[in-house]
Amino acid sequence: MSPSPGLEVTDWSPSAALEAIRARAAMLSRLRGFFAVAGVLEVETPITARSAGSDPALDSLVTCWHGPGYPRGLPLYLQTSPEFPMKRLLAAGLGPIYQICKVFRDGERGRLHHPEFSLLEWYRPGFGYQALMDEVAALVRCVLERPDLRSECITYRGLFRERLGLDPWAAGVSALRERALAAGITGIESTEMDRDGWLDLLLTHCLEPGLGVGRLTFLTDYPPSQAALARLRVDEVPVAERFELYLDGVELANGFQELTDATAQAARFHADQDTRRRQGRVTLPLDECFLAALAAGMPESAGVALGLDRLLMAHLHECHIDAVLAFPVERA
Amino acid sequence: MASYNTSEFKSGLKIMLDGDPYNIVENEFVKPGKGQAFNRVRVRNLKNGRTVEKTFKSGDTVEAADVHDTDMQYLYNDGEHWHFMDPATFEQMTADATVVGDTAKWIKDQDMCKVTLWNGLPLAVEAPNFVVLLITQTDPGLKGDTSGGGGKPATLETGAVVRVPLFVQSGELVRVDTRTGEYVSRAKE
Numbered sequence: 001m002s003p004s005p006g007l008e009v010t011d012w013s014p015s016a017a018l019e020a021i022r023a024r025a026a027m028l029s030r031l032r033g034f035f036a037v038a039g040v041l042e043v044e045t046p047i048t049a050r051s052a053g054s055d056p057a058l059d060s061l062v063t064c065w066h067g068p069g070y071p072r073g074l075p076l077y078l079q080t081s082p083e084f085p086m087k088r089l090l091a092a093g094l095g096p097i098y099q100i101c102k103v104f105r106d107g108e109r110g111r112l113h114h115p116e117f118s119l120l121e122w123y124r125p126g127f128g129y130q131a132l133m134d135e136v137a138a139l140v141r142c143v144l145e146r147p148d149l150r151s152e153c154i155t156y157r158g159l160f161r162e163r164l165g166l167d168p169w170a171a172g173v174s175a176l177r178e179r180a181l182a183a184g185i186t187g188i189e190s191t192e193m194d195r196d197g198w199l200d201l202l203l204t205h206c207l208e209p210g211l212g213v214g215r216l217t218f219l220t221d222y223p224p225s226q227a228a229l230a231r232l233r234v235d236e237v238p239v240a241e242r243f244e245l246y247l248d249g250v251e252l253a254n255g256f257q258e259l260t261d262a263t264a265q266a267a268r269f270h271a272d273q274d275t276r277r278r279q280g281r282v283t284l285p286l287d288e289c290f291l292a293a294l295a296a297g298m299p300e301s302a303g304v305a306l307g308l309d310r311l312l313m314a315h316l317h318e319c320h321i322d323a324v325l326a327f328p329v330e331r332a
Numbered sequence: 333m334a335s336y337n338t339s340e341f342k343s344g345l346k347i348m349l350d351g352d353p354y355n356i357v358e359n360e361f362v363k364p365g366k367g368q369a370f371n372r373v374r375v376r377n378l379k380n381g382r383t384v385e386k387t388f389k390s391g392d393t394v395e396a397a398d399v400h401d402t403d404m405q406y407l408y409n410d411g412e413h414w415h416f417m418d419p420a421t422f423e424q425m426t427a428d429a430t431v432v433g434d435t436a437k438w439i440k441d442q443d444m445c446k447v448t449l450w451n452g453l454p455l456a457v458e459a460p461n462f463v464v465l466l467i468t469q470t471d472p473g474l475k476g477d478t479s480g481g482g483g484k485p486a487t488l489e490t491g492a493v494v495r496v497p498l499f500v501q502s503g504e505l506v507r508v509d510t511r512t513g514e515y516v517s518r519a520k521e
Contacts, residue, residue: 197368205362254365
């Protein structure tokens, strides 16, 4: 087969330095050591499934399996995250679990993105998301071998109020657009986006570069419209019990106080499907087994997914993901 | 009208923004894990050379700019316009001072130049990387001085002024790097 366009046949060698490949092995070994001490069990779940994640922000890759009962082939979706099968294991009563696996996302490629990447995902039944954040910080300190790395916690609402002078719960689309223009972002003058799109624009362009500078910064308590699979809590305003971890301006992890209510979860699935339809995108089969597991009873848990390629980048002070991948997609 | 989706963005792609043609210099994909993706690009305005940053929502489309480069021979300057010819088709084109810009001080008749066309009309002209030009005026240097340091200004036949070593004299040919405006060596025709 001929190589992809623009690729020389001589590009057979890894894009990562051999040292980076060795550092990855050492990182995985430290991670497994950390969880062995913490008493968290390593598990494996399928990377392909007949259902796909519903998150409107993520697109799945799909493959096709031919076998007994499926002469014309069964579409199998490559996981965007191992979340659903791992929660089924929680519902089955396995206790605290972690998984290190590849996940796949269509359409993503850049300095911090690659269509397949390594994820560490773990769940702690009985933990609140605050306690899980403490464990995330301990794990990152261990992997980076920086025991003195400080951590802080700031709320999504507090960050927007303090740094941009607006309340992300109250500001409408036109106010957010004006704020983006005032911040000097150009090219988006006539772009059509919903409120969350504008909040994402402000977060990525104006706020993220300043998050986690020389420390671990947990951004917590997201707008309910960005709850994903997090539980909601009513404070002054309703908030999603969700957190993201930043280090040196790079998003490393996303965690939730997990939604365990089957009815609420089904409603979110349908809302996601509506969003996808409104955006003119395909709607994919929902994970009925996951909903059934929630209905059977999943223990109250906190869970988090952490991008291992980015963690390795932080460890090695690299700024491009290709520096930690043996063979990026262009030479895969 | 031709257009590009943001997924086609890469450096070197020519796009239209606010009525001007731009070249994409750098394309960065930005996306929160659970949110909207953006393409943050640095683009250079091909009319005035200025570089600016623009953000697009990923998946949006942008009008393509009909811009391409072609090799043309410089014929002459009539006092107001520079005349160029396509050596294959003999088609001639004229460009004014805003298009030719600083390139004017490096080119002379017969030189092959890279002419950037936008909708079929010249947008910019680039001189060859190296040109050989005659020194029309420079102060006499000290005999026997072959050192590289110092040097003196020399006016070339095209009007450009470059620094040359002291041993180089009026009436000699010199080779010049047009990208840096620096003397490279003496030259024979």
